[in-house]
Every structure is written in C-alpha cells, then in structure tokens.
Amino acid sequence: MGNYARCNVLFDMGIAYGEIIIACCPRLHWDVDPVSAVFPRMARALKSSSGTGFQRPTLTGFADPGGYANPLGVAYRFAQQMYRLTITFGGLQRLWEDYSEARQRALEQLLDNFRAIRRRYPTRTDPNDPVNQMPWDDYVRLVESEIEEEDIEDD
Structure with missing residues (x-):
C-alpha cells in the first residue's frame, strides 16, 4: 500500500526472472537462506551485515553447496x-x-x-572442482575459515 505498492511489481519481476532461470536450469530451486544450514559462520556474518540479502528467497542447487543466485536483487x-x-x-x-x-x-x-548463473549451473561433474577433490567436512571447514572473526557479531 502507499509508497510500497511498487514493491509488489519488483517482487513479481524477480520471481518471473527466477522462474526463467529454473526453466533453463531445472536442478535449481527456491530456498530461503540456503547458506545457514551449510555454513553457519558465514550466515552469522551475513546476518550482521547491512543489506537485504539475508533470509530472502534465493535460488540454490548449484554444485557448490554454498552457491546461490538472487533474482529478486537483480530485478531491484x-x-x-x-x-x-x-x-x-x-x-x-x-x-x-x-x-x-x-x-x-x-x-x-x-x-x-x-x-x-548458467556457467555456475552443474551440467556435468568436473573432477578438478575443489568440491569434488576433498571430503565434505574439509570443504565446509575451508569455507568457514575464510570468514573473519571480526565480521561476526556476538548474539
């Protein structure tokens, strides 16, 4: 309502763009906050940063489990x-x-x-991809270790 009525149009544009991406990349799907379950430390850093990206609908399903696309942000x-x-x-x-x-x-x-997004979409498994060359737990530790301690505010 009021000044925020135009946000409905932007949301619809973002959803339409996301659905076009899903039509071309059928393994992708909508999720809210796909990062938190895999990388909790990264999620805390995102939560404490300014912006509108935390806990918004995003596309996930890439070969990189922490990878996602933000069609709503692109439409905005x-x-x-x-x-x-x-x-x-x-x-x-x-x-x-x-x-x-x-x-x-x-x-x-x-x-x-x-x-x-199409380049990041897994069309086939690349044996040289770092995700495929290390155990899952090691990969999660590697990604989480790249988050700086000062980026995380204590809850």
Whole structure:
C-alpha cells in the first residue's frame, strides 16, 4: 500500500526472472537462506551485515553447496537503474534513443547475470572442482575459515 505498492511489481519481476532461470536450469530451486544450514559462520556474518540479502528467497542447487543466485536483487537493481533514467525528460529521451548506451548497459547486465548463473549451473561433474577433490567436512571447514572473526557479531 502507499509508497510500497511498487514493491509488489519488483517482487513479481524477480520471481518471473527466477522462474526463467529454473526453466533453463531445472536442478535449481527456491530456498530461503540456503547458506545457514551449510555454513553457519558465514550466515552469522551475513546476518550482521547491512543489506537485504539475508533470509530472502534465493535460488540454490548449484554444485557448490554454498552457491546461490538472487533474482529478486537483480530485478531491484534493474528497476532502480530504469528509474534513474526515466526520472527526467532528458533521461527518458536518452533511454529511448536508437541504440541508447544506457538501455544497452541495462540489458547487458541482465544477460550477464543470466550467463553467469548458467556457467555456475552443474551440467556435468568436473573432477578438478575443489568440491569434488576433498571430503565434505574439509570443504565446509575451508569455507568457514575464510570468514573473519571480526565480521561476526556476538548474539
């Protein structure tokens, strides 16, 4: 309601984008906070950091168990960029000019994000992937050890 009514549209855009990704990468699925169960130390660091990424719907199911994609964040950043371009008549004119650089950049960011997700999607198991070369417990300890102690606030 009110000023937050536009958030419904952004949420729908993010969900639609996520469903397109799932259609192309069927092993991916929606989850809320997929990191906490696998990497609790990393989850505490994320929880204490500013931003809107903690406990939001994300896509998970990558070969890296801590890997995830945030289509809702991508939709928000796209809409934010479009808003900045259309807030003035000059910005709107730049957006709709033939081969507008700003419009092209916005589209490229969406496509680059999609391509990055497709690259990370496990199409086949890579024997050289570090996840496949060490026991699961060792991998979790390695990732958790990279989180700095000062990044974690005591609860």
